[in-house]
Amino acid sequence: MRKVRRAKVLGWRWRRNPLRRRSDVVEAWIVLAAWVLAAVASVAAGIVGARAAQHAVDGDRAGRRPVTAVLVKTVPGSGRDVVTGVRYDRVVATVRWTDVQGGRAMVRTGFMNVKPTVKPGSTVRAWTNGHGRLVSPPVTAAEAATRVVLAGTGVALAAGATALAAGCLVRLRVQRRATERWGVEWDQVGRHWGHTTG
Incomplete structure (x- = not known):
């Protein structure tokens, strides 16, 4: 049995073709929005997390x-x-x-x-x-810097993962709706395919 090779075409959802559905375009926008949101949320959350960690370290050092x-x-x-x-x-x-x-x-x-x-x-x-x-x-300057970097990185990764997971969930919902619509259309068209002309 021959193995079927699937051709992967980058950006096919953005190109005009007769097989592209409206849901494919919506999915493409969702993926793009999820990645942009993940990037922005990661940077913003990382900065906020690092500043909060720096404030905590400074307060701890000042209290000793x-x-x-x-x-x-x-x-x-x-x-x-x-x-x-x-x-x-x-x-x-x-x-x-x-x-x-x-x-x-x-x-x-x-x-x-x-x-x-x-x-x-x-x-x-x-x-x-x-x-x-x-x-x-109190922690040394190197230990304080390590804590700040680790806190900022952890918060950034968590925010980015959350944004990507939310985008994935929305995309799955769009795919499910598209599959349901496709099933309804198939039920309407498929019943005519079984007849043969005489």
């Missing part, structure tokens, strides 16, 4: 304040895993720092991770959230 803390003591056994015996490059330590809020100085203590070589009495840099709680250090 550096303080100089004194290492009081390290938690015993925090530098080694009890089960595997693996040594960590950071250990949990108790630190003390002076927090100034509203003109009053308050001495606070908390836990943070430090290098195992740091001895009690040494000063370490800690970060607080402005309410007297220790927090992790």
Whole structure:
């Protein structure tokens, strides 16, 4: 059995030919509109997403304040895993720092991770959230840029995919209606094809 090869002609829905239906032209416009909408929505959503991520990163970085803390003591056994015996490059330590809020100085203590070589009495840099709680250090500029790019890219891809999916759904609906109309026309014309002339 010979394999039938289908000829693909680019842009056939846009060219005039006797086999082109009105629904083919509508489908072509839907596909074009979906791609244009996907491109525009991707760019716009990507910019908005990146700006929102940048605002969140800036707010997070602005809310953290550096303080100089004194290492009081390290938690015993925090530098080694009890089960595997693996040594960590950071250990949990108790630190003390002076927090100034509203003109009053308050001495606070908390836990943070430090290098195992740091001895009690040494000063370490800690970060607080402005309410007297220790927090992790703020993200670096490179980490912030990575977060912004990833957020913008993710939102752009989601917006573009949504626009393309909506265009696909509309196109499927047009195809279904065209197929139904074609079926009705076939029912009307097809009944005359079975008769032979004498």
